[in-house]
Amino acid sequence: MQKVLGTIFPLQRPLIHCITNGITKELVANALLYVGAKPIMAEDEREIESVIQVSSAVLLNIGHLTEQKEACIIKAAKLTNKAQKPLVVDAVGIVGLSNRLALVQSLLDIGVTVVKGNISEMRRLAGLKSSAKGVDSAKEDQSLMELKELAYALRKLAKNYPQTLFLATGEQDLVVSTSKCFCLKNGVDSLELFTGTGDVVGALITGVLGSGIEPLEATIGAITYFNVCGEKASNALQLGMESFRIETGNQLSKLYQENWQEMLKMEDWTNEVVK
DSSP, X not given: OHHHHTTTOSOOOOEEEEEOOGGGHHHHHHHHHHTTOEEEOOOOHHHHHHHHHHOSEEEEXXXXXXXXXXXXXXXXXHHHHHTTOOEEEEOTTTTTOHHHHHHHHHHHHHOOSEEEEEHHHHHXXXXXXOOOXXXXXXXXXXXXXHHXXXXXXXXXXXXXXXXXXXXXXXXXXEEXXXXXXXXXXXXXXXXXXXXXXXXXXXXXXXHHHTTTOOHHHHHHHHHHHHHHHHHHHGGGGGGOHXXXXXXXXXXXXXXXXXXXXXXXXXXXXXXXXOO
16 A cells, blocks of 8 residues: 555646635645646536546535535536546535535435545434534544444445445544445644645545546545645644644645655554444
């Protein structure tokens, strides 16, 4: 695994089409540029087909949803599948919003390469109860017992969508498919304290998929790279959160010069969650 991860970054200029949260567009675009990708963010239905034809992969983030944006997302998902290109869906805010949950379920039926969300969002998608309110993950959903429960539920869900990989992010991250389950333990708590970190992870995964890396390695590589950036940037916390945010971006642009993959903290839960 580490050998593959070490070859991922910098990316070789894949064009990544992002229909994403308007609040974090600049952050997402810059993150992709920092790691060697090229972002494009067309949301006009008249442009979607042409953009997807030339894109390497597509990110659909359902944050800041409107009726017009939902129609655009559904069209983009269908066209991406028709073009046989990687598709990442970020399930933002589905815990308390039934329309968003229904949209993600519809997108799964169309066909998705990777679905990601925080621990609480992925509990909701897997049919489990969550203590979360709003778009942030609940602390109560992140105990070891709850994580094991979620891992098992996502394995069951994956059986219905064997072509889809599921990522749940939090204090520890779960990467789940029909045949694999890993728990990742990199990162720092402060990454949850500035807006858009989850959106950046979705974009990084899409960028790596657009470079031809397989979904399992792409997902583990992208989330680990970002979390290690946070670890490296944590020294800036003594200057305040804004300095930490900026330094995290700096690390995105240069961490690939180091053997960051050797910092991977991962446990194989595959056999633990199979019943």
